[in-house]
Amino acid sequence: APYEPKYKTVMLKVSGEALMGPHGFGVDPQVLLSVAEEVAAATQAGVRIAIVVGGGNFFRGADSLEGLERATGDYVGMLATVMNALCLQSALEKVGVETRVQTAIEMREVAEPYIRRRAISHLQEGRVVIFGAGTGNPFFTTDTAAALRAAEVNAEVFLKATKVDGVYDSDPFKNPNARRYDQLSYRQVCFDSLNVMDETAITLCKENNIPVIVFNIMVRASPVERAGLSRCFC
Ligand code: UDP
16 A cells, blocks of 8 residues: 555545535536545555435425425435435446445435445445435434444544535634634534534544544545644544
């Protein structure tokens, strides 16, 4: 391998918004390809990669349609994540990475159902496993699904792909003086309203000692550069 990877098993969370690229809706082929190539490189270096995809680029719960009940909106949101999972699977297979999609809501014609031990064995075989349909439950988020699956497959780190290169004290797109944190505690993430992820997700990471690393998915970076990003620790 060209370098010794720091982590053997990682959870990569890719939000729907990140997959959307510069558009207002759907999936951007350039972003898909770029994510696929970086994942391929990490796989070749021997890293086992589990991915949870969001769905906000297609549907974001009841907010997306007036009059929709919360639970129903959430189910639609979970179905949206499966569309992203299939698109990402296709992109990964194009660059030669063997991939399985597992969904938390059964749809056997398009993907495997989620089976923990099977997911682990895919990872051991060098396959990338993409988890679709979140946790399968309304009232949760895909960040929580990612934290849950990370704990289930014994991932050592939660890599959160966003549109910025870390956690800032205010929105860096609006405030040019926004300051980036090098390191944060889980408590700070929960109580300082930093909008990193929801409390359920961060609590799961904290309880399972899974560090969270926030990075910019729009920038292609080397693993060494990636190492300098904001972290959330205990
Ligand atoms: N969702 C859900 N349960 C889950 C995961 C997701 O109900 O376990 C729904 C929820 O409505 C959410 C939508 O699916 O708004 C899309 O997921 P999310 O907003 O987390 O996607 P992202 O922001 O990462 O694109």
